[in-house]
Structures are given as C-alpha cells and as structure tokens.
Amino acid sequence: MEPVQSEMSVLVNGKSHDVGDDMNVPMKTMMEDDLYDDPEGTLAENVEFLPSSESKKPRFTDFEGKTSFGMSVFNLGNAIMGSGILGLAYAMSNTGIILFLFLLTAVAVLSLYSIHLLLKASGVVGIRAYEQLGFRAFGTPGKLAAGIAITLQNIGAMSSYLFIVKSEFPLVIQAFLKADVNSGEWYLNGNYLVVLVSLTVVLPLAIMKQLGYLGYTSGFSLSCMVFFLISVIYKKFNIICPFEEFTFNNTAVHLIPTEMSLTDIHHDGHVVDDGQCSPRMFTVNSQTAYTIPILAFAFVCHPEVLPIYTELRNPSKKKMQHVSNISIFIMYVMYFLAALFGYLTFYSNVEAELLHTYSKIEPYDTLILCVRLAVLTAVTLTVPIVLFPVRNAIQQMIFPNKTFNWIRHIVIAVTLLSLINMLVIFAPNILGIFGIIGATSAPCLIFIFPAVFYIRIVPKEDEPMSSRSKILVSRWTEISLKSLRF
Numbered sequence: 001m002e003p004v005q006s007e008m009s010v011l012v013n014g015k016s017h018d019v020g021d022d023m024n025v026p027m028k029t030m031m032e033d034d035l036y037d038d039p040e041g042t043l044a045e046n047v048e049f050l051p052s053s054e055s056k057k058p059r060f061t062d063f064e065g066k067t068s069f070g071m072s073v074f075n076l077g078n079a080i081m082g083s084g085i086l087g088l089a090y091a092m093s094n095t096g097i098i099l100f101l102f103l104l105t106a107v108a109v110l111s112l113y114s115i116h117l118l119l120k121a122s123g124v125v126g127i128r129a130y131e132q133l134g135f136r137a138f139g140t141p142g143k144l145a146a147g148i149a150i151t152l153q154n155i156g157a158m159s160s161y162l163f164i165v166k167s168e169f170p171l172v173i174q175a176f177l178k179a180d181v182n183s184g185e186w187y188l189n190g191n192y193l194v195v196l197v198s199l200t201v202v203l204p205l206a207i208m209k210q211l212g213y214l215g216y217t218s219g220f221s222l223s224c225m226v227f228f229l230i231s232v233i234y235k236k237f238n239i240i241c242p243f244e245e246f247t248f249n250n251t252a253v254h255l256i257p258t259e260m261s262l263t264d265i266h267h268d269g270h271v272v273d274d275g276q277c278s279p280r281m282f283t284v285n286s287q288t289a290y291t292i293p294i295l296a297f298a299f300v301c302h303p304e305v306l307p308i309y310t311e312l313r314n315p316s317k318k319k320m321q322h323v324s325n326i327s328i329f330i331m332y333v334m335y336f337l338a339a340l341f342g343y344l345t346f347y348s349n350v351e352a353e354l355l356h357t358y359s360k361i362e363p364y365d366t367l368i369l370c371v372r373l374a375v376l377t378a379v380t381l382t383v384p385i386v387l388f389p390v391r392n393a394i395q396q397m398i399f400p401n402k403t404f405n406w407i408r409h410i411v412i413a414v415t416l417l418s419l420i421n422m423l424v425i426f427a428p429n430i431l432g433i434f435g436i437i438g439a440t441s442a443p444c445l446i447f448i449f450p451a452v453f454y455i456r457i458v459p460k461e462d463e464p465m466s467s468r469s470k471i472l473v474s475r476w477t478e479i480s481l482k483s484l485r486f
C-alpha cells in the first residue's frame with residue numbers, strides 16, 4: 001500500500017486531487033474496500049460513479065466529466081485515425097487481401113481487448129491514468145515505462161502528422177495559386193508552413209484545459225477522413241491500370257513495380273504484367289514484416305482512452321467500453337476500405353504513403369488536391385488530442401504532486417510543439433517514423449502494458465492466476481514479448 005498512498009495525488013486533466021479528500025475516508029480503507037468495478041453490470045450506468053452519501057456505491061473521484069457519449073466517440077475516433085491510414089494500402093500490397101484482412105481483424109480485436117483490460121484495471125485502482133496503472137503495478141519503474149512509451153509514441157505520431165503538413169501543404173497552395181515552384185515564396189516552403197500551422201491552429205487547441213472541448217474539431221477531422229475514403233473509392237474506378245507516371249515534359253513513363261526483378265523485363269523492353277494490375281490474395285515479401293508495426297500504429301489510441309474516460313459524463317466501464325467498441329469498429333471498416341481501394345487502384349505500385357502515389361499519376365487533379373487538403377486538415381486537428389496524454393505523462397513523471405497550473409500547462413505544450421517542429425523539419429521520411437515508433441512503443445502500449453498491468457493490479461482474491469482471463473492474458477503477454485524480441 002505504501003507507494004499507492006504517496007502517489008494518490010494525481011493530475012488528471014490538470015486536476016490534482018487526493019482521493020481520500022473527497023470522501024473523508026482513510027485512504028487505506030478506501031483502497032481495500034472499494035473496488036470501483038461493477039463486474040456484474042448491475043448498477044445503473046448513471047449512478048455508478050456519482051457521489052451518494054447514503055449508498056456505498058463505487059465511484060471515481062479524480063474528475064467529474066461533462067463530455068457526452070457522442071463527443072467521446074468523435075474524440076476517440078480522432079485519436080485512432082491519423083497518418084496510419086495512409087500506410088495501409090502499402091501494407092496490403094505486401095500481404096495480399098486475405099492475410100491483410102486477417103491481421104487487421106486480429107489487431108483490432110486485440111486492441112479492443114486491451115482497452116477492456118485498461119478499463120478494468122483502472123476500475124480497481126480508481127484512477128483513470130495509464131501511468132498510474134503502471135505505478136500501481138510496478139511502482140516508479142512501471143510509471144516511467146508507461147510515461148516514456150506514451151511520450152515516444154505520441155511524439156512520433158505528431159511528427160508524422162506535421163510531416164504531412166510540411167510535405168503536402170506547399171503543393172496544395174502551389175496548385176491552387178498556380179504559383180511557380182521555384183518562385184521561392186515563403187508560403188511554398190514547407191518548414192515555414194509547419195511552424196505557421198502549429199502556431200495558429202494546433203497551439204490554441206492544445207492549450208485547452210479539457211479534451212472534451214475538442215469534440216467538434218474531432219468531428220470535423222473525421223469528416224475530412226470520410227471524404228478521403230470516398231475519394232479513394234471513387235479514384236479506383238477513375239484511374240485505369242496500367243497507368244502512366246506524370247512527367248513534366250509530357251512523356252509518359254510506365255510505372256514498374258519496385259519489387260520487380262530484372263528477369264521480369266523481357267529483352268525487347270516490355271514489362272510483363274506480373275501482378276501489376278491484378279490483386280493478390282496472399283503474398284509474403286521482404287516488406288511483409290512492416291505490416292504488424294503499421295497496423296499497431298494505426299490502432300493505437302490507448303494513451304487517449306483513459307483521459308477520454310475521465311471526461312465522460314456519468315462514466316462507467318461499460319459505457320466507455322461501448323464508446324471504444326463503436327470507435328474501433330468504425331475505424332476498422334474505414335481502414336479496410338481505404339486499404340482495399342488504395343491497393344486495387346495501384347496494386348503493387350502503391351507506395352508507403354498513399355497520397356504520394358496519387359501525386360505521381362495525377363499531381364494536379366483537383367480532387368486529389370482537395371483530398372490532400374482534407375487529410376492535412378484531419379491530421380492537424382488530431383495533433384492536440386494526441387498531445388494531451390503526453391502532457392499528462394510529463395506532468396506525472398516530473399511534477400507528480402503539483403496542482404493544475406496554467407503556466408506549466410502552456411509551457412509544456414509550447415515545448416512539446418517546438419520539439420516536434422524541429423523533428424519534422426529534419427525527419428527523413430514517413431516510413432522511418434512508422435518503423436521506429438510502430439515497432440517499439442505501439443506494441444508495448446497496445447499489447448504488453450495493459451496485459452501485465454492487469455495481471456498485477458487485479459487482486460488475486462478477485463481473479464486467481466488460474467482464472468481463464470488471467471491465463472489468456474499471460475499467454476498473450478508471452479507471445480507479444482517473444483514477437484517483439486523477434
């Protein structure tokens with residue numbers, strides 16, 4: 001119990017609280033007596049965590065949320081949907097449709113299950129913060145591991161979003177203004193544009209005190225992604241394969257699959273249509289290994305789940321699980337459609353970043369320009385949501401017992417954004433970011449931490465180690481650790 005007492009003053013969404021303060025009960029009694037879960041689901045949803053003097057109904061005391069169910073779905077959907085969607089068609093081209101669908105389903109189901117574990121563990125601890133679950137399970141090392149993984153993962157994600165702004169925004173402006181690429185105007189320089197967008201759009205949203213306020217921008221961001229998806233589907237019927245690469249001197253060049261060996265090119269120079277314009281159901285190549293990290297990255301939203309839960313109105317585990325089920329299911333469908341139609345447009349020619357592939361064929365097509373604008377708007381509006389848990393993690397790691405302070409809140413946001421801007425200005429390419437971050441922090445946050453925290457936190461009396469779910473979880477942890485080592 002010792003570490004629990006010293007760390008009970010938590011900062012969730014800027015609000016510092018001693019859990020014991022609210023209820024005037026000794027901390028120890030509270031931690032022992034009150035398991036905040038309602039495993040049977042017998043309590044009415046709206047009374048489960050509300051203060052009630054007569055009943056000893058369990059409740060969270062860290063924050064009283066005001067965000068509606070729908071807005072929470074938007075926020076979680078926005079947290080899931082980011083640049084990950086742009087890499088999925090490439091992943092499909094390296095696995096084939098069937099294998100991709102299988103892996104996508106597996107990652108989506110595991111991702112949902114680990115959200116369930118996080119919610120259950122946070123129900124037992126009574127605190128809705130990922131790092132605090134780490135602390136409860138392993139003390140300070142657990143808290144640091146969770147905090148560092150969240151920080152790395154989300155900084156990686158935000159860098160990839162602003163990298164899209166850097167690479168796409170100048171092209172969109174140039175095309176709409178019909179400006180000359182070499183005119184040297186400042187508004188055609190990606191680096192200036194990233195700084196400008198960060199200052200004018202991201203920063204004001206990032207310094208909001210609560211995530212709930214971002215529901216509207218999240219809704220807008222998701223509609224931009226729906227527009228992206230509809231356009232990808234439409235383009236499949238609009239771009240005819242085999243296609244010609246756009247060149248400035250108007251001489252068409254056939255796109256040759258990057259993986260094609262020299263033997264596929266006949267002596268007379270013509271290219272054999274070896275899967276170039278026909279879909280593969282199942283395939284394995286040197287790039288297939290990237291699939292799991294790409295999918296894991298695309299489904300990460302675990303650092304945002306607990307902050308969103310914190311702000312949910314009349315919260316209950318069941319309600320939050322419902323929010324997560326809806327968001328993950330919608331994203332699952334959108335991811336599959338985007339990957340499928342992206343792949344069926346370009347087949348083996350699809351690049352690691354889907355938008356680049358369109359640009360190669362039709363760089364000045366108005367629809368593609370609008371799609372680029374939509375995607376860069378969507379990811380820009382995701383940055384503040386993803387920044388939120390990083391700020392919480394930093395506050396919990398560096399200032400664990402401090403109350404909310406506007407100056408600290410703003411300074412952390414400004415520092416983080418400056419760091420990300422620097423990274424983006426020097427980052428080599430988007431796949432590098434996916435690869436490094438996706439291969440390390442994303443699997444930890446999705447597969448490993450929720451499982452090990454759950455095993456350590458849920459009391460043995462409640463669920464013995466021999467219970468079905470604990471056996472399942474420990475098997476799963478073993479497999480995840482092995483595959484990570486591999």
Ligand SMILES: NC(=O)CC[C@H](N)C(=O)O
Nearest residue numbers: 080082083084157298300
């Ligand atoms: N918190 C996060 O890292 C979100 C990443 C998000 N799933 C994406 O695809 O971009």
